[in-house]
Amino acid sequence: MNGVGACPAWWLLLATCHTSGEEAEAEMLARARRGDPSALEEIVRRHQTRLFNLAYRMLRNREEAEDVTQDTFLKAFESLSTLREATALRAWLCRIAANLCLARLRSPAYRREQAAALLPAPISDDATSAQAELTYLVQEALAQLPAHYRLALTTCYLEGRSYQEAAHLLGVGARTLKTRVHRARRELRARLAPILAERTP
Amino acid sequence: MTCRKVCGLLQPLLEGDLREPKARRVEAHLVSCAACRREAELLRTLDRALAEEPVLLPPPELPERIIRAAALRAVQRRLRPTPVWLEITTFLGVALTAGAATWVGASAVARAAGIAVGAWGITLTIALTVSAALAGASVRYYQS
Numbered sequence: 173m174n175g176v177g178a179c180p181a182w183w184l185l186l187a188t189c190h191t192s193g194e195e196a197e198a199e200m201l202a203r204a205r206r207g208d209p210s211a212l213e214e215i216v217r218r219h220q221t222r223l224f225n226l227a228y229r230m231l232r233n234r235e236e237a238e239d240v241t242q243d244t245f246l247k248a249f250e251s252l253s254t255l256r257e258a259t260a261l262r263a264w265l266c267r268i269a270a271n272l273c274l275a276r277l278r279s280p281a282y283r284r285e286q287a288a289a290l291l292p293a294p295i296s297d298d299a300t301s302a303q304a305e306l307t308y309l310v311q312e313a314l315a316q317l318p319a320h321y322r323l324a325l326t327t328c329y330l331e332g333r334s335y336q337e338a339a340h341l342l343g344v345g346a347r348t349l350k351t352r353v354h355r356a357r358r359e360l361r362a363r364l365a366p367i368l369a370e371r372t373p
Numbered sequence: 374m375t376c377r378k379v380c381g382l383l384q385p386l387l388e389g390d391l392r393e394p395k396a397r398r399v400e401a402h403l404v405s406c407a408a409c410r411r412e413a414e415l416l417r418t419l420d421r422a423l424a425e426e427p428v429l430l431p432p433p434e435l436p437e438r439i440i441r442a443a444a445l446r447a448v449q450r451r452l453r454p455t456p457v458w459l460e461i462t463t464f465l466g467v468a469l470t471a472g473a474a475t476w477v478g479a480s481a482v483a484r485a486a487g488i489a490v491g492a493w494g495i496t497l498t499i500a501l502t503v504s505a506a507l508a509g510a511s512v513r514y515y516q517s
Contacts, residue, residue: 207447209440216436224431238435245439246446303425310422329423333388357384360419368415 197258205252216245219262222330223269229326230273232315240276244269266341270323277319286315306368313363317356324352325360374402379409383416448511460501467494 203211223244228237247268248255255264276282314322327338328349339349379402385391386399403410471491474483 209444212443213436213440216439220431220435220439221428224435225428228429229426234429238432241431241435242439242442246443249443250446303422306418306422307426310419311426325423329426330428333424354384357416357419361415364419365415368418369411 194259197261201252201255201258201261204249212245212249215261219265220245222262223265225330226266226269226326227273229314229330230270230319230322231276232311236276236282240269240272243272247272263341263343266327267343270327270342274319274323309364309367310360313360316363317359321352321356321359324349325356328353374398376402376406376409379403379406380412383409383413387413387416387420445512448508460498460505463501464494464498467491467497470494 200211200214204215220241224237224241227240227244228234231237231240244265248265255261314325317325323342324338324344327342328335331337331341335346335350335353338353339346342349344352379399382391382395382399386396391399403413468491471487471489471494474487474490477483
């Protein structure tokens with residue numbers, strides 16, 4: 173894994189801000205429901221980065237993340253008519269992607285592959301080697317967390333540490349999400365403390 | 374403030390959720406306690422590592438790939454090939470009706486009607502076969 177295709181976290185916020193008003197969103201959804209390819213493509217372009225990153229952080233595999241992103245949109249496009257409000261699209265897509273990730277993590281085939289494969293090397297262009305190593309250690313520890321904790325923590329950080337937003341995207345209460353994130357963090361801390369203590373002089 | 378209590382408040386402090394004067398008391402404790410300082414540093418390091426993971430850009434061709442796959446699904450749904458049993462029954466049913474009408478009907482009108490129905494049945498069967506072949510071809514086209 174190299175740094176190509178990586179960008180800073182503010183990019184995701186920008187990608188969200190670029191979505192225009194609710195009316196435009198509703199109009200786009202209406203066109204998408206009629207099967208207008210340009211509207212479908214617009215939906216993909218607006219939401220793919222968030223979904224791709226969510227899937228990547230859950231599965232730590234680029235191809236798997238691409239597959240999950242694609243399957244999410246295909247699944248969503250098939251039942252666009254069941255979506256009532258255009259404003260709910262983002263959260264709806266996130267939930268589909270999250271469920272697909274959880275299903276993959278549960279599948280025996282995926283588990284066998286994971287057991288055989290090593291985690292990808294850290295991805296960051298400008299990171300110093302120490303930082304890169306730390307990121308790697310955190311990713312490795314993250315991969316060992318229970319899937320629901322990992323999902324909560326990943327979504328929370330992907331949304332700029334916003335518990336509220338992450339809870340909205342995953343369709344759980346803010347309190348539930350906060351509890352999961354805290355537990356996830358506590359487990360990560362417990363796993364990483366001995367390693368980090370060794371590294372600190 | 375005990376170390377145990379301070380450790381429980383470190384994460385809220387880090388997230389800016391701790392109000393005064395509690396925050397100041399925790400900070401004061403950190404100045405004097407090396408163990409809690411290390412714990413705070415550990416949490417900060419962890420938080421930074423999680424927050425600084427770069428956002429990856431999906432491959433540029435992904436939207437096009439998804440739209441093609443969606444179009445393929447739509448084609449597969451709409452042009453599901455007609456089952457062979459339906460073609461055969463249609464053909465047999467129409468042919469039998471036409472044959473019976475031709476045989477039974479003595480008049481030229483009945484015979485003409487029978488031939489017309491027979492011709493219609495054959496045309497329908499050919500149309501079903503062609504549409505099934507077209508559906509297969511479209512699916513293959515989108516897959517390629």
